[in-house]
Amino acid sequence: MCVYSKFWVEWEKKNLAPYAVHSDDPWYTERFNSDSPEHHLDRHGSRSRYRTPFEIDKDRITNSTAFRRLEYKTQVFVTHEGDNYRTRLTHSLEVSEIARHIARSLRLNEHLVEAIALGHDLGHAPYGHEAEKAINNWLKNSDEKFNQNYCFCHNYHSVENVDYLEPGYDWDRRTDAERFGWGINLTKGVREGLLTHTGMGFRGHIHRNSTFDENFEAAVQQMMKDKNDLGLFFPGSLEAQVVRISDDLAQRIHDLEDGLRSRILNKNNIGAVIKEYFDALLSKKIFEYDETNTYLEHHLKQGSIRVPKIFIHQIVEMIGKSDKNLPAYFNYENKEIVEQMQNEINRKYKEDEEYRNKFELAANLAFVLHMWRSEEYLNAMKEEDQWLSKCRILKYLELLLGIIDNVKSDDNKKADNKKQELPSYIYIAFLRGLLLANIIEHSYWRIQMALDAGYQSTNYYDISKEIREHINDQTAENQVKPENQVNEKIFVIIAVVDGIIITEGDFFDYEARPNELHCFKFQGENGEANRQFRKFMNESYKEILETNGANLPVLVKNYAEEYRKLSKVIWLNKFEDPEITEYVKLVFDDNDKDKDTGEWIPLKQIKIYFTGYKEICPGVRTGNCKYINYPIQGCTGSCTFRKKGRYPDINRVIIYDNYAASLDYRLKKLIRERLHNGYRIARMNYMGNKIITALLELYYKNPRLMHERVWSRLRAYKPLGEDAVTNEIDNYIKKSIVEREKEPLPETVFDALKTCEANILCLIRRIIEHIAGMTDRFITNEYNRLNEAGREVEHHDETYFFS
Numbered sequence: 170m171c172v173y174s175k176f177w178v179e180w181e182k183k184n185l186a187p188y189a190v191h192s193d194d195p196w197y198t199e200r201f202n203s204d205s206p207e208h209h210l211d212r213h214g215s216r217s218r219y220r221t222p223f224e225i226d227k228d229r230i231t232n233s234t235a236f237r238r239l240e241y242k243t244q245v246f247v248t249h250e251g252d253n254y255r256t257r258l259t260h261s262l263e264v265s266e267i268a269r270h271i272a273r274s275l276r277l278n279e280h281l282v283e284a285i286a287l288g289h290d291l292g293h294a295p296y297g298h299e300a301e302k303a304i305n306n307w308l309k310n311s312d313e314k315f316n317q318n319y320c321f322c323h324n325y326h327s328v329e330n331v332d333y334l335e336p337g338y339d340w341d342r343r344t345d346a347e348r349f350g351w352g353i354n355l356t357k358g359v360r361e362g363l364l365t366h367t368g369m370g371f372r373g374h375i376h377r378n379s380t381f382d383e384n385f386e387a388a389v390q391q392m393m394k395d396k397n398d399l400g401l402f403f404p405g406s407l408e409a410q411v412v413r414i415s416d417d418l419a420q421r422i423h424d425l426e427d428g429l430r431s432r433i434l435n436k437n438n439i440g441a442v443i444k445e446y447f448d449a450l451l452s453k454k455i456f457e458y459d460e461t462n463t464y465l466e467h468h469l470k471q472g473s474i475r476v477p478k479i480f481i482h483q484i485v486e487m488i489g490k491s492d493k494n495l496p497a498y499f500n501y502e503n504k505e506i507v508e509q510m511q512n513e514i515n516r517k518y519k520e521d522e523e524y525r526n527k528f529e530l531a532a533n534l535a536f537v538l539h540m541w542r543s544e545e546y547l548n549a550m551k552e553e554d555q556w557l558s559k560c561r562i563l564k565y566l567e568l569l570l571g572i573i574d575n576v577k578s579d580d581n582k583k584a585d586n587k588k589q590e591l592p593s594y595i596y597i598a599f600l601r602g603l604l605l606a607n608i609i610e611h612s613y614w615r616i617q618m619a620l621d622a623g624y625q626s627t628n629y630y631d632i633s634k635e636i637r638e639h640i641n642d643q644t645a646e647n648q649v650k651p652e653n654q655v656n657e658k659i660f661v662i663i664a665v666v667d668g669i670i671i672t673e674g675d676f677f678d679y680e681a682r683p684n685e686l687h688c689f690k691f692q693g694e695n696g697e698a699n700r701q702f703r704k705f706m707n708e709s710y711k712e713i714l715e716t717n718g719a720n721l722p723v724l725v726k727n728y729a730e731e732y733r734k735l736s737k738v739i740w741l742n743k744f745e746d747p748e749i750t751e752y753v754k755l756v757f758d759d760n761d762k763d764k765d766t767g768e769w770i771p772l773k774q775i776k777i778y779f780t781g782y783k784e785i786c787p788g789v790r791t792g793n794c795k796y797i798n799y800p801i802q803g804c805t806g807s808c809t810f811r812k813k814g815r816y817p818d819i820n821r822v823i824i825y826d827n828y829a830a831s832l833d834y835r836l837k838k839l840i841r842e843r844l845h846n847g848y849r850i851a852r853m854n855y856m857g858n859k860i861i862t863a864l865l866e867l868y869y870k871n872p873r874l875m876h877e878r879v880w881s882r883l884r885a886y887k888p889l890g891e892d893a894v895t896n897e898i899d900n901y902i903k904k905s906i907v908e909r910e911k912e913p914l915p916e917t918v919f920d921a922l923k924t925c926e927a928n929i930l931c932l933i934r935r936i937i938e939h940i941a942g943m944t945d946r947f948i949t950n951e952y953n954r955l956n957e958a959g960r961e962v963e964h965h966d967e968t969y970f971f972s
Contacts, residue, residue, distance in 0.1 A: 171619065174221050182773035186276040186742065187662075187753060190358055190406050191776075192221035193702040196710050197281075197358030197406060222356050227284035227354040229338045230475040235291040235330050236261075243297040243857070245427050245850065251428060257290050257297075263423060264289065266478025267605065268415035271823070274609045275616075276742060277408050284355075285362030285412045292326030292363075294941040295948045303861040304937055321937055327363040327869045331355050334938060362409035366416055391920050407616075407779065410823035414608055422601050428844045429593050436593040439753065440576040442839050443596070446752050446832045450533050455828075460515045463507060464544070465532055474541045474625065475502060476532060482514045484559050485527045488567060498552040501544040518770040531566050537603060537828055538562065540611030549630045568599045600836070607829035613742070615822050617778070619666050620738040629741055629846050636741070636749050639769045655876035660755065660770055661705065662738065662777045665718040666822065686735035687721050688755065689728050701731075702776075710778070734758040738777070739767070779822055860952045861940060866953060868936045872919060872953065879939050880914050897921040898931075900943055 174192070181191045190197045200222075217225055245655035246254040255263075265286035272282040292299035304321040331353050338353040405413075428434030439769055456465035456476065464475040501507060518522045536540055540562055547555055572592045617624040665685040691701035705728070712720050725732045739754040753775045756767035756864060825833060844850060880901075897917045922932040923928055943951065 174217055174219055176222075181278065183751065184276070185278060186777075187740065187772060187775035188407060188777035188779060189277045190281050190408055191278065192223060192280065195706045197356060198222045199357045200354050200638070201352065201357075201360060221280055223278065223280040223284050223359065226355045226359045227280065227287060229355065230288040230291070230331070230359075232338070233331075233335050233348060233353060234290070234568065235335060235942070236287065238942070238944050239290060239293070241946050242293055242295055243853070245297070245424055245550075245844070246431070246853065251814070254427050260419060260423065261287050262416050263419045264412065265948055267419055268412050270605065271411050271415060271609055271612075272408060273409070275407070275823075277614060279410060281362070281406075283412055284359045285366065285387075285409060288324065288331065288355075288359065288363055289327060289366040289412055289416060290583055291330045292336055292941065294321070294323065294326075294861070295943050296853070296861065298323075299857045300855040300941070302340070303858045304865065304940070306934075307862055307865045314651045317632050321941070322367075324364050324367050325940075326938075326941055328360055329938070331360065335352050354484050356543070358406060358408070360403045363946050365405035365409050366413045392686070397409065407823055410821050411690050413821075414612075414823050414825070416811070417833070418604055418608065421604075421840070421969070424840045424844060425600070425836065426597055428840065429597075431844075431849065433844050433847050433849065434839075436591075438575060438839060439593075439596045439600075439836075439931055440572050440841060443569070443600070443821045444573050444576045445830075446835055447530065447533065447573070449831070450828065451529055455536055456532050458518065463511055467536065467541075475543055476538075476541045477544050477547065478514050479507065479510050480542060480547060480559070481528055481531050481535065482510065482517075484531045484562050484566060485524065487559060488527065488570070498555050499547070501548050507653065512705075513520050527566070530569060531562060534569065535562050537826075538565065538606050539614060539826075546630070563598065563743070565603060565901075567969065568595060572596060572599065600832075604825070604829055604833065607825055608823070611826040611829070612823040615728055615824070617742075619664055619822065620686070620740070620777070622684070622788070627739070629744065632739060632754070633741060633744055633746070636738050636752050636754075636769065639837075640748065641753065656692055656694060657696070658690065658692040658770075658774050659698045660701045661689045661691070661702060662735065662775065663689075663713060663718065663744050663756075664777055664779045666779055671793050672922060685718070685721075686738060687718075687725070687734050688733050688757070689724075689787050690731045713778075713780055735900075742774075846951060860948060863956070864940055864948070864952060865936060868939070869933070870921075872878040872932065872936070874937070877913065879935055882917075 173530070178193045181189070184472055185191065192198065219532045220228070236258075239261060244255040244257055266285050268277050268286040271277075272279045293952075294304065296303075300557075301321055301323060308320060332355075333352050335353045425434065425439060429436065429439075456467050458465060463479070465481070467474050479501070504947065518528060519525075538561070540558060542550075542558060547558075550558070568591070571820065572595070575591055621627065663686075665779045686877050689705060691698045691705065693701065709720075709724055713724070734757065735755055736758045737756045739756070741749050741884045744750055751772045752769045753772055754769055755775075824830075849900040897915075898921050901915065901918045940948065
């Protein structure tokens with residue numbers, strides 16, 4: 170049997186999480202609305218027989234010229250430094266691998282995640298982030314006024330690439346005159362992910378570089394306005410957030426590996442950071458050790474988490490033993506044995522320092538890995554599952570003990586341990602596994618807490634029995650119901666996730682108000698429910714995003730019959746029985762508070778959208794911050810929040826917890842101080858800065874030095890007036906590609922491009938797009954050709970040559 174796209178759509182409804190983006194989502198599958206008169210010919214983008222819209226996007230990205238050029242663009246080391254260092258292409262592939270792993274674990278849409286991950290760096294210029302700084306420094310130091318209307322951010326340029334700069338795609342049925350320079354027409358879900366994989370280019374975010382002053386943020390504000398016009402929002406879908414955190418993790422890990430390969434870093438540098446991190450973690454006393462309790466406890470704002478001491482004790486006792494000698498199962502209901510074990514643990518913890526250190530390390534690892542397990546939970550587990558839980562922590566504990574031992578001086582090492590020195594790849598594997606597990610488990614925990622504030626104390630084994638009873642009742646009911654009585658239902662849940670909010674004066678309320686859950690129910694026969702759902706999304710969802718959910722009271726009035734407020738949503742995502750995960754419990758606010766009643770709804774009928782993200786810095790999206798005079802003046806940093814030295818960001822859902830974020834920061838600091846500030850990287854950055862700045866100046870003074878095909882991209886330019894100047898550009902744009910190639914760009918068009926501010930901006934953007942599209946090799950050769958005549962034979966402009 171062939172697997173058609175319709176099969177995948179139905180499969181997603183039954184298997185993906187209710188908060189995942191589905192391949193038939195009316196909002197995220199909408200394609201870029203270009204100005205091409207033949208835009209409607211891209212029916213293949215959403216009606217393929219075999220591929221979903223996001224699979225089509227992934228194929229268009231991997232077949233684009235911008236994607237192929239990533240092979241020769243710098244990640245950390247320039248591409249000619251060596252064949253074994255990462256490039257932008259291999260980096261994108263690694264981000265895709267990590268992102269798919271996270272998405273699969275959270276039951277998100279892998280096809281969407283993969284498309285975003287593969288295309289997220291399409292807009293990078295040669296020589297990495299140094300090119301970004303060089304271009305923006307050139308704009309900032311220019312005497313022209315265009316520097317207040319435009320700056321270069323690679324995420325913004327990635328969207329420009331797929332919207333305008335790519336020449337076409339498979340099954341592109343537009344005419345030759347319309348085809349060149351009109352992009353590859355991707356879906357909104359992918360384009361939003363490309364834009365939001367970093368905070369660059371959004372209001373409230375300036376380059377963290379001392380060479381940029383506050384006023385330069387006006388250009389960033391203008392770019393944010395441009396992006397709002399495209400209907401893209403920050404921080405994007407959960408899939409977009411997965412790619413953002415995957416990008417950070419991939420960078421951290423492969424920068425360490427490249428640093429080791431280059432011999433700039435060594436494993437002792439990394440080991441010292443790991444040891445320093447866990448020393449700091451132990452000093453914080455995350456778990457309180459009380460001899461009278463059978464568990465370790467950590468207090469949270471939403472309650473507390475507990476880990477049985479016996480669980481941690483058994484892990485410590487398993488160190489260095491074979492599988493045959495490992496304890497498989499422990500019955501926590503046997504009070505006599507529990508008391509004996511409790512006394513033994515207290516004695517060892519008090520008298521044996523080595524045991525105490527291992528015990529605390531194991532407990533902290535369980536916390537970072539989100540492997541806390543209550544006694545009731547462990548008792549309900551099968552023997553094999555309980556054993557695997559211990560082995561998972563044991564794996565990391567043994568690696569950590571080996572790393573810490575390696576960091577110590579030889580004088581402090583035992584003779585028998587000297588032979589057990591760990592290879593460098595073990596350090597990388599430890600960090601990658603630890604951080605990846607934290608992202609998955611903490612993100613899942615954040616999602617569940619947003620849907621059910623009492624998630625931490627919920628007994629999910631009792632709920633599973635309730636679901637089983639419901640399934641049996643539904644089976645009996647379906648046997649007596651006539652087949653023609655089919656009433657389709659769709660429940661749309663808007664989950665408003667709030668963040669830090671400002672109070673009176675200059676003080677910030679770090680205690681966010683509780684999350685809100687709003688449910689809209691659509692039902693009908695013969696596809697009526699789906700039509701109502703699509704109408705709701707098309708008419709209302711954009712406004713929900715723009716207002717951070719503030720317009721929901723108005724929507725409630727418009728959809729009074731369909732609306733009900735929820736108190737919580739319960740879904741057993743991790744339960745081992747697949748049938749149990751096919752139902753979601755909706756507990757409404759109008760239910761009896763004393764009884765946890767609710768309705769069990771099939772998973773395929775539930776659609777959850779997280780929205781209402783509040784920027785940590787207030788007013789940065791809407792421009793209402795009282796310290797900023799939009800759009801003339803940028804962020805002054807006058808408020809209490811900015812004085813603390815922190816930068817505005819979003820309260821995202823897919824993210825590290827604070828403790829793992831601390832480890833990530835320490836690794837980032839090591840990479841910056843030892844690798845990025847090293848002489849080899851400094852020389853590469855200097856060379857890239859010099860070449861890019863020189864070419865920007867050269868092209869601006871003499872635009873004719875650029876390839877003729879560069880001017881085909883004037884098609885994306887929209888004149889602001891109907892005067893003789895803009896008409897000169899209009900007349901040139903209206904010519905076909907064939908006509909434009911027959912003669913050079915007329916002098917009158919060049920003059921028009923330099924006449925007014927808007928036209929100058931258009932010229933500057935063409936120059937920057939031309940340079941950003943080059944590879945490391947090509948831009949170096951171009952610099953040599955223009956500055957050292959006769960050094961090389963002229964080549965075709967590989968950046969813009971298409972057959």
